[in-house]
Amino acid sequence: MSHLVVLNLGIGDVHSGCPNVIAQVSNRAENHYPMQYIGSLPPAPELEQLYRRWQLLYREFYRERGGQPQWSAPRAITISTSGVTHFSEVEFSDLAQQLRRRLNQWLNAESFHAIDRKLSRLFDPTDAIQVIIQTNDPLLRRLPWHLWNFFEDFPQAEVTLSVATYERVPDRPQATGSMRILAVLGNSEQIDVQSDRQVLEALPNATPLVLTQPSYQELHEHLWDQRGWDILFFAGHSQTEDLDTSETGRIYLNSHQSLTLDQLRHALKRAIRQGLKLAIFNSCDGLGLAQALADLQIPQVIVMRELVPDLVAQTFFREFLTQFASGCSLHAAVREAREKLEKLEGDYPCATWLPLICQNPAEPPMDWRTLPAPVAPHSAQKLRWPMLLTSLLVAVGIIGVRYLGGLQALELTAFDQLMRLRPAEPPDSRLLLVTITDQDVQQQDAQERRGASLSDQSLAQLLEKLRPHQPRVVGLDLYRDFPIDPASGLEAQLQQVPQFVAVCEVGEGGGTKPLAGIPNERLSFSDLPIDPDGVVRRQILGMAAAPTSFCVTDTAFSFRLAQRYLAAQGIQTTRDATGTVQIGETRFPQLRPDSGGYHQLDALGYQVMLNYRAVHPPADQVTLGEILSGALDPQLADLVRDRIVLIGTVAPSFKDYFLTPYSQADPMQKLPGVVIQAHMTSQLLSTVLNQRPLLQSLPNWAEIVWIWSWTTLGGALVLVCRSPLSIGLAGVGAILLLGGISYGGLLQGWWLPLIPAAIGLVISSSAGAAHRLIYLITYT
Numbered sequence: 001m002s003h004l005v006v007l008n009l010g011i012g013d014v015h016s017g018c019p020n021v022i023a024q025v026s027n028r029a030e031n032h033y034p035m036q037y038i039g040s041l042p043p044a045p046e047l048e049q050l051y052r053r054w055q056l057l058y059r060e061f062y063r064e065r066g067g068q069p070q071w072s073a074p075r076a077i078t079i080s081t082s083g084v085t086h087f088s089e090v091e092f093s094d095l096a097q098q099l100r101r102r103l104n105q106w107l108n109a110e111s112f113h114a115i116d117r118k119l120s121r122l123f124d125p126t127d128a129i130q131v132i133i134q135t136n137d138p139l140l141r142r143l144p145w146h147l148w149n150f151f152e153d154f155p156q157a158e159v160t161l162s163v164a165t166y167e168r169v170p171d172r173p174q175a176t177g178s179m180r181i182l183a184v185l186g187n188s189e190q191i192d193v194q195s196d197r198q199v200l201e202a203l204p205n206a207t208p209l210v211l212t213q214p215s216y217q218e219l220h221e222h223l224w225d226q227r228g229w230d231i232l233f234f235a236g237h238s239q240t241e242d243l244d245t246s247e248t249g250r251i252y253l254n255s256h257q258s259l260t261l262d263q264l265r266h267a268l269k270r271a272i273r274q275g276l277k278l279a280i281f282n283s284c285d286g287l288g289l290a291q292a293l294a295d296l297q298i299p300q301v302i303v304m305r306e307l308v309p310d311l312v313a314q315t316f317f318r319e320f321l322t323q324f325a326s327g328c329s330l331h332a333a334v335r336e337a338r339e340k341l342e343k344l345e346g347d348y349p350c351a352t353w354l355p356l357i358c359q360n361p362a363e364p365p366m367d368w369r370t371l372p373a374p375v376a377p378h379s380a381q382k383l384r385w386p387m388l389l390t391s392l393l394v395a396v397g398i399i400g401v402r403y404l405g406g407l408q409a410l411e412l413t414a415f416d417q418l419m420r421l422r423p424a425e426p427p428d429s430r431l432l433l434v435t436i437t438d439q440d441v442q443q444q445d446a447q448e449r450r451g452a453s454l455s456d457q458s459l460a461q462l463l464e465k466l467r468p469h470q471p472r473v474v475g476l477d478l479y480r481d482f483p484i485d486p487a488s489g490l491e492a493q494l495q496q497v498p499q500f501v502a503v504c505e506v507g508e509g510g511g512t513k514p515l516a517g518i519p520n521e522r523l524s525f526s527d528l529p530i531d532p533d534g535v536v537r538r539q540i541l542g543m544a545a546a547p548t549s550f551c552v553t554d555t556a557f558s559f560r561l562a563q564r565y566l567a568a569q570g571i572q573t574t575r576d577a578t579g580t581v582q583i584g585e586t587r588f589p590q591l592r593p594d595s596g597g598y599h600q601l602d603a604l605g606y607q608v609m610l611n612y613r614a615v616h617p618p619a620d621q622v623t624l625g626e627i628l629s630g631a632l633d634p635q636l637a638d639l640v641r642d643r644i645v646l647i648g649t650v651a652p653s654f655k656d657y658f659l660t661p662y663s664q665a666d667p668m669q670k671l672p673g674v675v676i677q678a679h680m681t682s683q684l685l686s687t688v689l690n691q692r693p694l695l696q697s698l699p700n701w702a703e704i705v706w707i708w709s710w711t712t713l714g715g716a717l718v719l720v721c722r723s724p725l726s727i728g729l730a731g732v733g734a735i736l737l738l739g740g741i742s743y744g745g746l747l748q749g750w751w752l753p754l755i756p757a758a759i760g761l762v763i764s765s766s767a768g769a770a771h772r773l774i775y776l777i778t779y780t
Helices: 045-065 089-107 110-122 138-142 149-153 194-201 216-223 261-273 287-294 310-325 330-344 379-403 408-421 438-442 456-469 490-496 557-567 624-628 633-640 673-690 700-720 724-747 754-779
Strands: 003-008 018-027 035-041 129-134 157-162 179-185 206-212 231-235 237-240 249-252 258-260 278-282 300-304 355-359 431-436 473-476 500-504 523-525 538-542 573-575 581-583 586-588 606-609 620-623 644-649
Touching (some): 035 110, 045 089, 045 138, 110 149, 179 216, 194 206, 287 300, 310 330, 456 633, 456 644, 538 557, 724 754
Parallel strands (some): 129 157, 231 278, 278 300
16 A cells, blocks of 8 residues: 555543544655644444444344355354344344444544544545554454545545554565465364365465364464465454453364464464464454454454354455455455455345454555565575676676776776765965966066066066065976076076975976076976876876986976975975885875776876865965055965965966866866966875875775675675565665765775776676576576
8 A cells, every 4th residue: 555544543442532543644655754643532432332232233143044055154153142132134234324324423523623634635536545543442443444434535545453552573584486375274164165275276376285174283383384474364263252352362273173372372473473474364253363463463464353154255255365466455455355245245234344454554564466486496505606606707807807908997987076076175275376367468568478478577576575475485387498587687586585496397308498597406397197088187296307308307396395385394205115205204105007997007207196175276366467466465465474375377378277087077177287286285285284185096906805895796686685676776775885985985095996896796796687597497
């Protein structure tokens, strides 16, 4: 049923009323907290009088006709008719109508409108609704709730009973194979139970075991069957022992032996834990039986509320199982089978009143369709080693393809995507970007610029503006391979700014000359390592210059800036015994040619992965014009003091732009070289001073174990999950888990092999599912 209504009557009864009625409405397909409505029901003692009178007349009616040849006997041993001295069918019919009218008058009480009318507005007539009446009161449980006008308005609704206290059955094994039914055909004196047997044996996808008039020991032994049962069925004679409290019920196994369900308590508890989901008692007066099973937390019980004629019992059972086994829900099948009894009411009045479902609300309704297809015995054990071998072969194949570089493009793309998903970070307050825009270029004299973006005169003015505010380091990310103009005053400014760092290009064809007059200890190169797809993902700390290069420094621009900044704090750069660069206490492991997703990486020089700062721009940014014009003079001291000032061009006309992981969403979004240098410098400072993670990859052996583990998991899903849908859902869950772990690893500084592991998981689970299907076709 898609909608669930639980109507809790509390501790009320018809004599004192139900002062606290709570209705909870939910949808089984959703996990939302149920809606709740509160009302009450007034005292209605006449309901008990009407019901007791109807019950006595009902029993007398069937007692008088039980001996007639054309009538089928009721499936009961004793019938008590005390107090009945006169009987007529007209009186019985009128009494049934009175009971119906009085029940609906009670449920139409004004104090109950808050629930009744709200329910009528919540649903459509086509909605499937399960209504659970929750009460421990014996009389309230016996009332014909299906006569409530609500069920006339909603033809897809069905009523069930529940006790007030219930819980879920723990550790129930997953049902497999055909429906296992334990059918008990008890004492059949004057009734025909063989028709019930024929219905059971004709069911599709069912394996019934029929016990004909078994002994107590025989029934007890079968209930303890290790394979478990899905359905327990009883046909024969039964009765409720204590009519006033409906505490328990009795079934008659044969002509000389009967027992209460309390005598089977431990066996039934075991059967329920082993998977018993439905008990059907196609016998008389079964509410006591339902009460006893409810105490054991069985999911569903179907009983007859009163004496039931043999033909009515046979017809209901046949119609119910036909509908249920064809895919109809349990509650819809009961309602349809119950309503089909209407054709018998000419001979068997009130036959539609008899069938009743008792439900454990903590358990989902049983569905014949949810039982998986038959599985060959011990298929999981037989498939285990082929799955492990398949996983191993898949892992070896993926590792081989990865070693040959077949996955590099996919791995780099996945790396970029994870980088873009990281949470935002604040700008680095230790840096200041001074950018040269196209407007700044145009405002300078073209002859003074000599084709560059910054003239000597403008650079001298900029240094003069910066110097009084004591920047810790000033870095110029511009090539200046021409002599300094003596009239510009730049030489004098350079002598007064000892913390100035210049760049040149190492290049492949001799590179560029450095700025004249800059000593080697303040010289650096600005070459960037670019991946085959044009993206900058790595950072060079140092490399030896070619003998023919004009740029003779071996230190990268970002590394030089960070060194000088940290040296002012007493933090020095060294190399340990393995040659690993160490700044203070922080080590910077060198990239290998096969680090992470790379294949035969050009690891020229000393490289590390670039962990971009997740913010744009990575530091405060101002333009050359804003400083030279004096527009920033009031806050210039705060922007400059004790910071690294990087100077570079962002003018598109100078084509100093590069792709980054953040550009992959839009290839046109490139970053200027000076901004990338700022990211690199920020990474070094943050790693040393703030313990910000430095991106690393696992050792080769650990990557192999990682890939093989996820590939093995893909095969294991096929062993654990039975249906294609469950395998698919588990596979999606495993992929999401893999992505989450890879993302979390990246946040902690680890680049994990996401793509190889995902491919291995998908291929191994697909291959395992195909192998399992072939196995099932072959052996079943």
